[in-house]
Amino acid sequence: MKFLFSMITSSAILMASGAFAGGHSPTKVALVPGGPHPYFAAWEKAGKDAVKDFGLGKADYKVPAEWDLSQQNELIESLVGKGYNAVLVFPGDAVGTNKILGELDDAGIPTAALAGCVEQPTKAKMCFGTDTGHSAYLGTKQLIKAMGGKGKIAHFTGFLVDPNTTLRIDAVEKAVAEAGGGVEIIQVIADIDAYEPADEKINAFMAAQGGEVDGIVTTAWVPAVVASQALTNMGDKRIKMVGIDHDEVVLKAIKEGFVHGTMLQNPYGQGYIGSYVMDKIRGGCSFKASAPWKTTAQTNQFIDSGTVFVDISDVDTYVDAMRGISLEILETFDGTYLDC
Amino acid sequence: MKITQSSLLKKDWFGLLIVVLLSGTFIAMLKPAFLSAFNLYVLMVSVSYMLIIALSQMIIIAIGQMNLSVGAIGGLVAISFSGVMEVYQISVPVAICIGLVIGTVCGFLNGYITVKSGISAFIITLATLYIFKGINLGITEAEPFYEIPETVKNFGNAKIGTSPIPYLIIIPVIITFLMWVFMNRTETGRHMLAYGNSVQSAELIGISSSKVVVTAHVISGFLAAIAGMLVVCRLQLGTPNIGDSWLLPSFAAPVIGGAILAGGKVDVIATALGVLIVAIISQALVIFKIDPFFVQIFLGVMILLAVFVNRYREYKQESSKKIFNND
Numbered sequence: 094m095k096f097l098f099s100m101i102t103s104s105a106i107l108m109a110s111g112a113f114a115g116g117h118s119p120t121k122v123a124l125v126p127g128g129p130h131p132y133f134a135a136w137e138k139a140g141k142d143a144v145k146d147f148g149l150g151k152a153d154y155k156v157p158a159e160w161d162l163s164q165q166n167e168l169i170e171s172l173v174g175k176g177y178n179a180v181l182v183f184p185g186d187a188v189g190t191n192k193i194l195g196e197l198d199d200a201g202i203p204t205a206a207l208a209g210c211v212e213q214p215t216k217a218k219m220c221f222g223t224d225t226g227h228s229a230y231l232g233t234k235q236l237i238k239a240m241g242g243k244g245k246i247a248h249f250t251g252f253l254v255d256p257n258t259t260l261r262i263d264a265v266e267k268a269v270a271e272a273g274g275g276v277e278i279i280q281v282i283a284d285i286d287a288y289e290p291a292d293e294k295i296n297a298f299m300a301a302q303g304g305e306v307d308g309i310v311t312t313a314w315v316p317a318v319v320a321s322q323a324l325t326n327m328g329d330k331r332i333k334m335v336g337i338d339h340d341e342v343v344l345k346a347i348k349e350g351f352v353h354g355t356m357l358q359n360p361y362g363q364g365y366i367g368s369y370v371m372d373k374i375r376g377g378c379s380f381k382a383s384a385p386w387k388t389t390a391q392t393n394q395f396i397d398s399g400t401v402f403v404d405i406s407d408v409d410t411y412v413d414a415m416r417g418i419s420l421e422i423l424e425t426f427d428g429t430y431l432d433c
Numbered sequence: 434m435k436i437t438q439s440s441l442l443k444k445d446w447f448g449l450l451i452v453v454l455l456s457g458t459f460i461a462m463l464k465p466a467f468l469s470a471f472n473l474y475v476l477m478v479s480v481s482y483m484l485i486i487a488l489s490q491m492i493i494i495a496i497g498q499m500n501l502s503v504g505a506i507g508g509l510v511a512i513s514f515s516g517v518m519e520v521y522q523i524s525v526p527v528a529i530c531i532g533l534v535i536g537t538v539c540g541f542l543n544g545y546i547t548v549k550s551g552i553s554a555f556i557i558t559l560a561t562l563y564i565f566k567g568i569n570l571g572i573t574e575a576e577p578f579y580e581i582p583e584t585v586k587n588f589g590n591a592k593i594g595t596s597p598i599p600y601l602i603i604i605p606v607i608i609t610f611l612m613w614v615f616m617n618r619t620e621t622g623r624h625m626l627a628y629g630n631s632v633q634s635a636e637l638i639g640i641s642s643s644k645v646v647v648t649a650h651v652i653s654g655f656l657a658a659i660a661g662m663l664v665v666c667r668l669q670l671g672t673p674n675i676g677d678s679w680l681l682p683s684f685a686a687p688v689i690g691g692a693i694l695a696g697g698k699v700d701v702i703a704t705a706l707g708v709l710i711v712a713i714i715s716q717a718l719v720i721f722k723i724d725p726f727f728v729q730i731f732l733g734v735m736i737l738l739a740v741f742v743n744r745y746r747e748y749k750q751e752s753s754k755k756i757f758n759n760d
Contacts, residue, residue, distance in 0.1 A: 129575035129673060137574075156575060158567055253726060283725035287678035288668050293479040293712070297719040300472035301464065315674075322669060326590050341579050342670065 119150025120372040123177040124364055125169055127185045128160030132314055132360055139364025152368040162186045166193045179371035181207045191215050203374040207363050210391040220395045221367050223358040226260035228400040229312045232356040233268035235402050236308045236335040239353045243275035244307030249320055251286040251313030261312040291319040299323050309334040321346035347408045354404035357411055362419030363398045378433040445691040449706035452739050456713055464720050470597040477602045479712045482663040484605040484705055486679050487686035488612050489656035491704050494687050496649045497629040497696020498554035503683050505565035506539045506654050507661035508676030512573050514662045515671020519580035532662050540654015544647035569673050577672035589666025613701040625649055629696025685711055689739050710739050
């Protein structure tokens with residue numbers, strides 16, 4: 094049965110890859126997140142824009158029903174069976190996802206890790222995402238500046254099993270260490286990537302230590318939303334907070350002065366440029382041996398999709414800021430990374 | 434009625450009450466902020482919706498089954514409740530009714546399919562979990578609904594007068610009382626426990642299996658719906674992730690409260706105290722600044738301790754029975 098399934102899948106993959114057709118058939122990109130999450134919603138528009146601007150056959154955003162590696166793999170297999178011939182994926186597992194990426198590569202289907210990396214060795218052509226550690230570092234620097242260079246801060250972050258979480262914790266500690274002893278981390282609360290436990294733990298923290306904390310840095314989506322709401326509900330403008338991402342709740346809290354600012358990532362640029370690169374690879378381009386890759390804990394083929402700090406002065410125009418970063422990366426991408 | 438030590442020992446909730454009082458006193462002695470008005474408010478808020486979630490699972494445990502779709506029902510109702518208010522500008526009372534109907538229908542489907550198919554509720558609710566979650570994602574495409582009316586937001590975040598008591602706790606307290614009456618003072622409630630204890634014996638004395646199972650699932654869906662809407666009130670948004678983290682806590686509180694997973698034995702008050710214990714432990718871990726990488730270990734150990742204290746009470750009770758019999 095397994096053999097039969099494998100044969101059917103392999104045939105579908107080969108047909109989708111254009112191996113029988115020959116040449117550069119229209120590129121059909123599947124953008125597959127790890128599971129449902131509002132962060133990835135911008136990939137849908139990015140894919141549509143990429144189709145329009147670069148003449149791709151398709152670039153569709155397809156979401157697995159839940160955060161589960163096997164469901165993500167099954168979805169990718171079914172999409173390839175339907176004719177998609179390039180895959181951009183947020184890895185369901187930093188190691189486990191490599192298996193399907195290897196199978197796709199064997200069938201001539203290019204892939205890349207988007208918004209999160211897979212561990213090397215990998216057949217993914219690149220990892221294109223936020224340098225999470227750097228973003229957390231910059232955000233903490235902004236927070237320390239807003240606090241006047243001294244005070245006590247708390248760090249709220251996401252899943253402990255996410256390798257990015259450790260990078261973020263280390264980056265916040267690094268920024269604090271550089272503050273010269275005037276700043277102290279009084280608590281790190283992690284594993285609060287679901288709303289209910291985040292609400293419980295962040296408010297419990299506020300109740301117990303709200304009086305002594307001067308700043309909050311959040312490095313995951315849900316804690317950023319819940320902490321913004323907690324400060325808004327408390328009516329507290331004394332505690333400075335730097336969040337992450339662009340949830341409406343966070344942006345509203347910035348406009349109302351309860352949150353100092355947020356570190357924006359670039360999901361639109363990831364989807365838009367990622368789709369463009371997949372088309373280039375399918376068209377015969379390859380990455381230069383001298384490409385200026387960045388190195389992270391997981392990969393040495395990392396490209397930073399950009400991050401920007403937004404506060405009350407530019408919160409209304411943040412979309413332009415991110416578009417600017419995307420265009421900047423796109424303009425220089427071919428010359429910097431590709432041999433065509 | 435005279436309350437004696439042995440009559441108290443017979444109560445499932447007594448050992449848990451001791452645990453709550455001892456742990457509360459211990460934490461307050463080390464961290465006086467635990468008893469601050471704000472902290473008590475936060476504690477009551479977390480207890481409020483978790484209480485309904487636990488009761489939603491407890492009633493299914495009572496009949497010897499499991500409902501894996503409690504969170505999926507709550508999530509579907511949460512996004513439906515917030516979605517109809519945002520997209521169709523439907524008034525809050527009508528949106529509440531829609532939410533309750535959806536939860537009840539989901540519960541009915543769980544019960545009806547379980548009865549008609551003869552397949553375990555574990556399997557059926559595993560399947561409906563995916564169906565309800567799939568509908569949720571199909572509707573929202575993973576995007577939250579943000580336009581929640583001010584009245585709903587205020588209800589989820591306001592306190593009664595100058596007290597630390599949140600409005601949010603009122604409905605769960607009323608429902609806990611009604612559930613206690615239902616399980617202990619109504620024929621249907623007693624039938625559920627009898628059915629959970631022994632299906633064959635229950636059927637022999639004329640209890641309708643279909644009625645018991647469908648009723649339990651309908652009540653479970655109804656309660657999950659209320660929990661989903663309470664979470665929307667609290668979070669001030671209807672996000673598709675609501676309910677994703679409910680499954681294990683929904684079992685933890687009834688089990689801490691002495692419920693037998695095979696059915697026939699549940700205790701509403703003990704379940705409520707189980708919810709309170711889990712909330713106190715979660716708060717204590719934050720208050721004592723436990724390293725995030727060790728939080729899960731502490732949570733597990735504390736829950737085990739709470740269960741052991743309650744089992745010790747049962748052991749003492751059994752010992753006194755033996756002494757009485759020997760006399």
